[in-house]
Amino acid sequence: MNGFVRIGEKPEIARLPLFREMDDAKRERVFAGSFLQVFPPQLTLFEVGQHADFLHVLVDGLVELSATSGGRDTTMRIVEPVTSFILAAVVNDLPYLMTARTLEASRILLVPAALIREVIRQDTALMQATMRELALAYRDLVRALADMKLRQSAERLGNYLLQQAAQDDAGRTIQLRAEKRLLASLLGMTPENLSRAFSALAAHGVRVEGSSISIVDSDALRAFARPDPIPV
Amino acid sequence: MNGFVRIGEKPEIARLPLFREMDDAKRERVFAGSFLQVFPPQLTLFEVGQHADFLHVLVDGLVELSATSGGRDTTMRIVEPVTSFILAAVVNDLPYLMTARTLEASRILLVPAALIREVIRQDTALMQATMRELALAYRDLVRALADMKLRQSAERLGNYLLQQAAQDDAGRTIQLRAEKRLLASLLGMTPENLSRAFSALAAHGVRVEGSSISIVDSDALRAFARPDPIPV
DNA sequence: TCAGATATTTGATAAATGTCAACTGAGATG
DNA sequence: CATCTCAGTTGACATTTATCAAATATCTGA
Numbered sequence: 001m002n003g004f005v006r007i008g009e010k011p012e013i014a015r016l017p018l019f020r021e022m023d024d025a026k027r028e029r030v031f032a033g034s035f036l037q038v039f040p041p042q043l044t045l046f047e048v049g050q051h052a053d054f055l056h057v058l059v060d061g062l063v064e065l066s067a068t069s070g071g072r073d074t075t076m077r078i079v080e081p082v083t084s085f086i087l088a089a090v091v092n093d094l095p096y097l098m099t100a101r102t103l104e105a106s107r108i109l110l111v112p113a114a115l116i117r118e119v120i121r122q123d124t125a126l127m128q129a130t131m132r133e134l135a136l137a138y139r140d141l142v143r144a145l146a147d148m149k150l151r152q153s154a155e156r157l158g159n160y161l162l163q164q165a166a167q168d169d170a171g172r173t174i175q176l177r178a179e180k181r182l183l184a185s186l187l188g189m190t191p192e193n194l195s196r197a198f199s200a201l202a203a204h205g206v207r208v209e210g211s212s213i214s215i216v217d218s219d220a221l222r223a224f225a226r227p228d229p230i231p232v
Numbered sequence: 233m234n235g236f237v238r239i240g241e242k243p244e245i246a247r248l249p250l251f252r253e254m255d256d257a258k259r260e261r262v263f264a265g266s267f268l269q270v271f272p273p274q275l276t277l278f279e280v281g282q283h284a285d286f287l288h289v290l291v292d293g294l295v296e297l298s299a300t301s302g303g304r305d306t307t308m309r310i311v312e313p314v315t316s317f318i319l320a321a322v323v324n325d326l327p328y329l330m331t332a333r334t335l336e337a338s339r340i341l342l343v344p345a346a347l348i349r350e351v352i353r354q355d356t357a358l359m360q361a362t363m364r365e366l367a368l369a370y371r372d373l374v375r376a377l378a379d380m381k382l383r384q385s386a387e388r389l390g391n392y393l394l395q396q397a398a399q400d401d402a403g404r405t406i407q408l409r410a411e412k413r414l415l416a417s418l419l420g421m422t423p424e425n426l427s428r429a430f431s432a433l434a435a436h437g438v439r440v441e442g443s444s445i446s447i448v449d450s451d452a453l454r455a456f457a458r459p460d461p462i463p464v
Numbered sequence: 465t466c467a468g469a470t471a472t473t474t475g476a477t478a479a480a481t482g483t484c485a486a487c488t489g490a491g492a493t494g
Numbered sequence: 495c496a497t498c499t500c501a502g503t504t505g506a507c508a509t510t511t512a513t514c515a516a517a518t519a520t521c522t523g524a
Binding site: 466486492 | 498502504506509511518520
Binding site for chain 2: 048049067068069070071072073074076087088089091092094095097098120121124127128130131132134135136137138139141142143144145146147148149150151155188225226228229230
């Protein structure tokens with residue numbers, strides 16, 4: 001299951017903001033030099049400190065990115081398909097700051113770092129897309145850090161739910177794709193605390209049934225969580 | 233005090249990683265379309281949500297960038313000269329996510345956002361430098377967020393001191409350029425808590441005299457703060 | 465230099481979060 | 495179908511951090 005990209009995968013990858021605008025021939029070259037690989041669940045793809053050999057594009061499955069500080073580690077991002085990840089390390093040819101682990105069986109496009117750096121230098125549209133992608137990622141982190149510094153746990157959870165509901169356009173019901181312990185780590189709290197945060201949100205329009213969360217009163221939740229007014 | 237860049241300022245700005253590699257004529261064009269302005273202390277340069285009209289380069293003085301979440305706000309960065317700031321908002325033509333305020337009287341080069349975006353499109357070296365800058369900024373934030381999630385306050389302070397000592401190459405003594413309340417906000421704690429964190433670090437090789445902090449036993453401090461092993 | 469304003473520190477207390485242990489329930493396995 | 499395992503929840507308690515108040519230090523400007 002290891003080899004060049006097959007035809008079937010290309011369109012959805014080519015449609016990514018990162019690759020969308022670039023020259024077709026160059027894109028072809030990138031794909032030809034990359035390989036799509038299948039990984040089992042719970043496999044570590046790379047670890048903090050390792051040299052960044054590949055830009056990753058998750059085509060199918062689920063991946064966790066975690067970072068370490070003072071010995072312990074924390075979930076930084078849960079990557080859903082189709083998304084590229086670990087772009088910043090690749091661009092600057094620096095060691096990974098995060099560890100990546102599959103949560104489910106996943107298909108991942110591995111783009112050799114040297115290749116993508118070379119094509120970035122040659123293709124202005126790709127470079128510009130990379131720049132945009134990094135700037136957006138930066139802004140996401142600014143928000144995440146401000147949230148972490150200023151909001152308490154139930155509020156962070158409330159905002160996470162509102163955000164998920166908005167972007168999955170699932171309307172009012174959110175299906176958690178990962179375990180709750182992971183969500184807890186992503187939101188910077190313990191599983192016990194997450195559990196209590198969910199209880200607290202019951203009074204603010206949130207109903208929980210296993211991994212299915214419904215926002216039954218989104219005004220009430222908004223009033224409690226005070227989401228950031230500036231759109232992404 | 234408002235006008236085109238005078239000769240005296242150019243060299244140090246041109247030496248910035250962001251502008252260093254670009255075509256000389258293009259750089260000249262950027263400078264010609266920008267203006268250097270002097271601001272008094274405690275002046276708000278722009279606020280969250282405003283449209284990003286200028287890339288800023290702090291030439292002299294001190295600037296605070298703060299972000300807002302749930303009504304309150306927190307210091308995200310203390311900008312020292314000579315550094316550009318607010319690049320991500322300018323690149324993507326999006327509203328500022330942060331508020332900027334001078335802490336001291338400051339001279340700032342204001343580069344019109346439309347101009348820098350245009351020149352970025354034309355000059356590959358500048359685009360690449362922008363991309364690199366954003367990727368590095370992203371990585372800084374990854375670290376900051378992991379720290380915030382995983383370390384407690386005295387540990388965060390310890391690491392901040394180690395990092396400052398390393399980069400200012402001031403050796404063992406750090407001069408705080410801003411008020412301690414600001415440092416507290418930057419590190420995500422209250423001023424009271426910062427004060428106690430300093431007391432706690434007394435037992436780990438740190439001596440405080442007003443705004444002058446000495447690391448008298450850097451091994452002890454390192455043992456306590458367990459700094460991240462991966463270099464910046 | 466002194467008075468007033470402001471920053472910082474210290475103490476007492478409250479709130480939020482983490483830790484540990486026990487319990488519950490759902491899914492997996494034989 | 496029983497039971498085994500483990501994620502999730504709940505309760506009791508410890509720790510960390512915030513809050514409020516007061517005391518002290520530092521800075522500013524007349």
